[in-house]
Amino acid sequence: MTGLIYLWWAWMAAAAVLLVLEMVVPGFLFLGFAIGAAAVGLWLVAGYAVGWHWLVLVFALVSLAAWIALRQMVGIRKGQVKTWDRDINED
Template sequence: MIWSVWWIWVVAGLLLGIVEILVPGFVFLGFAVGAVATGLLIWIGLEAGLPLLLVLFALMSLAVWLALRRMFGLPSGSVKIWDRDINDN
């Protein structure tokens, strides 16, 4: 089926990477890396059905998102405090 073709996952990952460039925020980047990693697993020989592929995709995407959150997020325990509103003159 279409989900067992490795390059479909890689192309989907690249498209999600493009979406991340257009809508920054490290949301789609985790999904992009998860899709590419799933495609690479299929390429190296993983033969699995759609449910297992979706679980692997979800777990890898979550792991990448958590790593990005840890690397680029606010320091633990701190809260972003806005002292100026863009609508104030």
């Protein structure tokens, strides 16, 4: 279990890769996962040695919370979708 504490760099590398993917693919698709991976990396840097299943659980919960927060901050806003009332070919 103490060997898992040395995997902080792998979680931070995964966060960096996910951030690069976020720049390539628009729409805040990978940003929540990047935040979750960075949180687990920082958790391990702080010295908390837990089992891998707890690390995956923390990753999942932080990623979900980050995704929900991102949707609230930059999600679809009211009135953003355009509804067409008439067809341009009807003139």
